[in-house]
Amino acid sequence: MSLLKLNALYQTVILEHAQAPHHQGELLGVQKTTLNNPTCGDVITVQLVVDADKINQLQFMGTGCTISQASASVMTDVLLGHSVPEAQALIAEFSKLVMGEPISAASQKELGDAAVLGSVAEFPTRIRCAMLAWHAAAQGLEEASKHE
Amino acid sequence: MAITEFRADFPILKTKINDEPLIYLDNAATTQKPQAVIDAISAYYTADNANVHRGVYTLAARATAQYEAVRDQVAAFIHAPQRESIVFTRSTTDSLNLVAQTYGEQVVQAGDEIVVTAMEHHSNLVPWQQLALRKQAKLSVIQLQPDGQLDLASARQLISDKTVLVAVAHSSNVLGVTNPIKVLAQVAHQHGAIIVVDGAQTVAHQPVDVQALDADFYAFSGHKIYGPTGVGVLYGKLSLLQTLTPAQFGGEMISDVTWERTEFAPIPQRFEAGTPNISGVIGLGAALTYLQQIGFAAIQAQEQALTEALLNGLLAQSAVTVYGPQSVAQHGPVVAFNVAGIHPHDLATGLDLGGVEVRAGHHCAQPLMQLLQVPATVRASVAFYNTTTEIDHFLTTLQAVKEFFQR
Numbered sequence: 001m002s003l004l005k006l007n008a009l010y011q012t013v014i015l016e017h018a019q020a021p022h023h024q025g026e027l028l029g030v031q032k033t034t035l036n037n038p039t040c041g042d043v044i045t046v047q048l049v050v051d052a053d054k055i056n057q058l059q060f061m062g063t064g065c066t067i068s069q070a071s072a073s074v075m076t077d078v079l080l081g082h083s084v085p086e087a088q089a090l091i092a093e094f095s096k097l098v099m100g101e102p103i104s105a106a107s108q109k110e111l112g113d114a115a116v117l118g119s120v121a122e123f124p125t126r127i128r129c130a131m132l133a134w135h136a137a138a139q140g141l142e143e144a145s146k147h148e
Numbered sequence: 149m150a151i152t153e154f155r156a157d158f159p160i161l162k163t164k165i166n167d168e169p170l171i172y173l174d175n176a177a178t179t180q181k182p183q184a185v186i187d188a189i190s191a192y193y194t195a196d197n198a199n200v201h202r203g204v205y206t207l208a209a210r211a212t213a214q215y216e217a218v219r220d221q222v223a224a225f226i227h228a229p230q231r232e233s234i235v236f237t238r239s240t241t242d243s244l245n246l247v248a249q250t251y252g253e254q255v256v257q258a259g260d261e262i263v264v265t266a267m268e269h270h271s272n273l274v275p276w277q278q279l280a281l282r283k284q285a286k287l288s289v290i291q292l293q294p295d296g297q298l299d300l301a302s303a304r305q306l307i308s309d310k311t312v313l314v315a316v317a318h319s320s321n322v323l324g325v326t327n328p329i330k331v332l333a334q335v336a337h338q339h340g341a342i343i344v345v346d347g348a349q350t351v352a353h354q355p356v357d358v359q360a361l362d363a364d365f366y367a368f369s370g371h372k373i374y375g376p377t378g379v380g381v382l383y384g385k386l387s388l389l390q391t392l393t394p395a396q397f398g399g400e401m402i403s404d405v406t407w408e409r410t411e412f413a414p415i416p417q418r419f420e421a422g423t424p425n426i427s428g429v430i431g432l433g434a435a436l437t438y439l440q441q442i443g444f445a446a447i448q449a450q451e452q453a454l455t456e457a458l459l460n461g462l463l464a465q466s467a468v469t470v471y472g473p474q475s476v477a478q479h480g481p482v483v484a485f486n487v488a489g490i491h492p493h494d495l496a497t498g499l500d501l502g503g504v505e506v507r508a509g510h511h512c513a514q515p516l517m518q519l520l521q522v523p524a525t526v527r528a529s530v531a532f533y534n535t536t537t538e539i540d541h542f543l544t545t546l547q548a549v550k551e552f553f554q555r
């Protein structure tokens with residue numbers, strides 16, 4: 001087997017995020033949104049704090065495969081500091097990206113390291129892994145806006 | 149004929165996956181189909197298609213005869229004492245639900261106990277759990293020994309005069325063990341309980357004799373025994389089937405209907421409401437005929453050799469944990485494992501890129517995963533058409549994937 005194929009999915013950036021994820025750990029006293037991937041049993045919990053219409057705290061907990069861990073890590077990097085509508089738009093763009101749909105160059109840039117996960121589109125069975133943390137964040141944002 | 153020659157009967161095994169020859173090691177999920185099965189289904193639709201048990205015309209009689217002949221074949225295959233004990237269903241899951249919705253509904257009462265084992269597939273757990281919730285019955289779980297074999301002491305302790313039903317897998321789809329059904333049946337019967345056996349992972353790998361086991365109900369799926377999807381079997385002791393009111397009503401299962409009342413058809417038609425999966429049943433018949441041509445002696449010898457290569461190969465690799473017994477004497481053709489520090493999904497994707505198809509996940513046994521203290525495992529499962537060359541290729545690919553992630 002050629003390892004080139006493995007390199008196409010598991011690019012260095014992804015491996016690095018999975019090995020040392022950003023913003024991992026519990027935020028004490030903050031509401032949790034937990035989602036699981038029923039096909040593999042992976043569980044991800046996302047916690048976020050919206051203050052003055054900006055996401056100023058965002059962390060995740062849970063274990064999972066390289067793709068889901070890396071994706072959770074880049075998700076926190078990308079969404080932190082954005083307003084709720086901006087974050088929702090970015091989640092929608094990321095979703096398109098991993099489904100293999102075209103997105104604008106501006107969105108690519110905004111997504112930063114997350115854009116690398118576009119390679120998941122060629123591995124349809126792994127799209128769920130990539131989306132798990134982003135779905136949890138979307139749900140958390142919805143709950144946060146309800147409380148305002 | 150050497151066992152390896154039968155491999156040529158499976159057209160899909162010539163497929164390439166990600167530019168590599170397909171190495172199919174997810175046989176516990178579903179087996180591939182020999183040409184004989186594909187042809188039987190095609191021939192039925194080409195020349196014999198009609199609804200069964202209805203028309204008086206020749207074509208309908210031909211379809212009915214073929215469909216009913218498979219009932220005799222299945223009865224002989226699992227050594228049922230009579231053809232009436234064989235009910236065609238959609239799957240193992242459907243068969244087990246049928247028992248829960250008939251026997252379970254009609255017999256289980258508040259305060260009764262239902263006993264399952266810690267290794268059950270969701271399809272032999274959730275129907276009983278939900279029944280227990282509906283009936284306010286208690287669900288207890290037979291524990292496992294450290295090596296994954298069923299703990300018979302735990303079984304003897306849990307099965308009591310309060311027990312009405314014991315539901316157990318004949319073979320585990322994760323741990324590779326085969327359970328001592330005969331002993332469990334004896335214990336259950338001593339306490340006046342019945343035993344429901346999930347044979348999904350057994351019937352393709354060893355001869356089954358439902359009378360010798362003294363199983364009250366025995367369920368399996370066509371698609372795990374080289375037949376098509378969408379067809380399953382429920383064997384039931386005649387004396388039990390006779391006491392049951394069906395849970396599904398409609399065509400085929402009646403003998404006389406007025407506005408006020410219905411007389412049900414005799415057993416087993418009574419439990420087969422509506423047009424059945426005729427082509428599926430015929431395909432299952434072709435699969436059983438095919439298996440009998442090879443014979444279980446040859447199948448078991450080959451699968452044991454493959455399992456030995458697989459199990460020992462995995463145990464010889466660093467950082468690998470194999471679940472269930474560590475010796476081929478107790479370990480059947482299903483081997484679940486993990487590699488320290490690498491998620492099962494990542495391993496499975498890596499193997500897939502090398503053309504090796506294995507399962508990664510909880511294998512529909514989440515409570516068992518909890519017991520093993522893992523979120524998921526990788527699972528490789530063999531069938532007689534696999535080769536030791538394929539096992540070698542799997543092992544070297546696994547080594548390469550490990551090195552990729554461990555660098």
Ligand SMILES: Cc1ncc(COP(=O)(O)O)c(C=O)c1O
Nearest residue numbers: 239240241269271321348349369
């Ligand atoms: C032990 C066991 N029981 C039950 C089932 C369910 O079979 P089916 O999905 O064909 O109903 C399976 C297979 O998935 C199994 O391995």
